[in-house]
Amino acid sequence: MKKNKIVVGSRDSKLAVMQTEIVMKEIMRYNPEIELELITLKTTGDLILDQSLDKIGGKGLFVKELDQALLDGRIDIAIHSLKDMPMEENEELPIVALPKRGDARDVLVLPQGCEFVENEDKALYYQNIGSSSARRKLQIKKLIPDACTSIVRGNVITRLAKLDRGEYSSLILAAAGLQRVGLPQRISHFISVEEMIPAAGQGILSIQARRDLDVEFLKYIKDDNTTYAALAERSFVRTLDGGCSSPIAAHATVEGEYIKLIGLYYNELTTEHRVAEAVDRKERAEIVGEQLALRLRGEIG
Numbered sequence: 199m200k201k202n203k204i205v206v207g208s209r210d211s212k213l214a215v216m217q218t219e220i221v222m223k224e225i226m227r228y229n230p231e232i233e234l235e236l237i238t239l240k241t242t243g244d245l246i247l248d249q250s251l252d253k254i255g256g257k258g259l260f261v262k263e264l265d266q267a268l269l270d271g272r273i274d275i276a277i278h279s280l281k282d283m284p285m286e287e288n289e290e291l292p293i294v295a296l297p298k299r300g301d302a303r304d305v306l307v308l309p310q311g312c313e314f315v316e317n318e319d320k321a322l323y324y325q326n327i328g329s330s331s332a333r334r335k336l337q338i339k340k341l342i343p344d345a346c347t348s349i350v351r352g353n354v355i356t357r358l359a360k361l362d363r364g365e366y367s368s369l370i371l372a373a374a375g376l377q378r379v380g381l382p383q384r385i386s387h388f389i390s391v392e393e394m395i396p397a398a399g400q401g402i403l404s405i406q407a408r409r410d411l412d413v414e415f416l417k418y419i420k421d422d423n424t425t426y427a428a429l430a431e432r433s434f435v436r437t438l439d440g441g442c443s444s445p446i447a448a449h450a451t452v453e454g455e456y457i458k459l460i461g462l463y464y465n466e467l468t469t470e471h472r473v474a475e476a477v478d479r480k481e482r483a484e485i486v487g488e489q490l491a492l493r494l495r496g497e498i499g
């Protein structure tokens with residue numbers, strides 16, 4: 199179905215709306231004839247803030263309400279952080295376009311007024327790091343064995359407020375989130391993707407649509423290399439089927455004809471983890487993800 203008015207759905211957090219507006223601007227740039235309307239919805243993930251996401255049902259919580267709005271026809275497309283989308287796609291509601299990836303790195307954020315100084319004793323920053331992500335916890339402990347973490351929930355703005363009130367000594371957040379809410383100055387230190395492998399899809403926005411929508415208008419905002427990277431990262435995680443509380447991490451980069459995927463696998467039973475990488479032709483992105491996952495699982499049982 200081809201339409202000249204598109205209703206765009208978003209979660210109602212500041213980050214979600216800013217991200218949706220980025221995508222809407224791109225759509226308008228290439229399709230000045232299309233009228234766009236934004237609708238925001240509260241999601242279960244935004245309403246339950248006192249429990250760790252892993253415990254209350256994981257990623258799906260941020261997309262369920264928007265899925266329903268798409269199915270009901272209240273919205274035509276939904277904009278999400280790809281990182282928040284379940285690995286199994288709903289056939290009726292496919293991901294139809296991925297714009298060019300933003301910054302995929304995690305960053306350390308210090309309380310307002312504190313400065314991260316290289317080569318200085320940073321024990322103070324690491325004594326109470328706010329992060330509920332098993333992926334971030336495992337990797338920060340690997341980098342800084344003395345680091346202590348505690349649970350933090352809520353959207354990016356809420357987390358920063360808690361940090362500045364002194365509830366944490368630092369936070370680990372996604373660079374892309376801070377940049378997109380207009381707070382890049384809150385980034386105290388970038389952690390490289392090798393030091394802390396990002397979540398699959400981190401820094402990527404995703405456009406989801408009803409299956410019957412004509413999505414021709416999105417063709418100019420799709421990015422091929424981003425799509426290959428997303429395929430590799432998500433097939434890695436899907437193959438490991440870790441459940442949401444597993445500290446699985448995956449990051450792919452495309453250069454020329456080749457894709458490089460680096461993945462972290464954690465075995466819940468043995469509590470061992472391992473990192474490995476694979477390089478292949480970019481068209482084989484999905485297979486690369488699957489093979490790296492099988493290899494890592496085989497190696498550590």
Ligand SMILES: NCc1[nH]cc(CCC(=O)O)c1CC(=O)O
Nearest residue numbers: 279281371372374375400401402
């Ligand atoms: N978990 C929530 C979430 N989902 C997407 C982002 C940031 C934007 C992105 O990674 O694309 C964030 C915040 C964070 O992890 O710091």
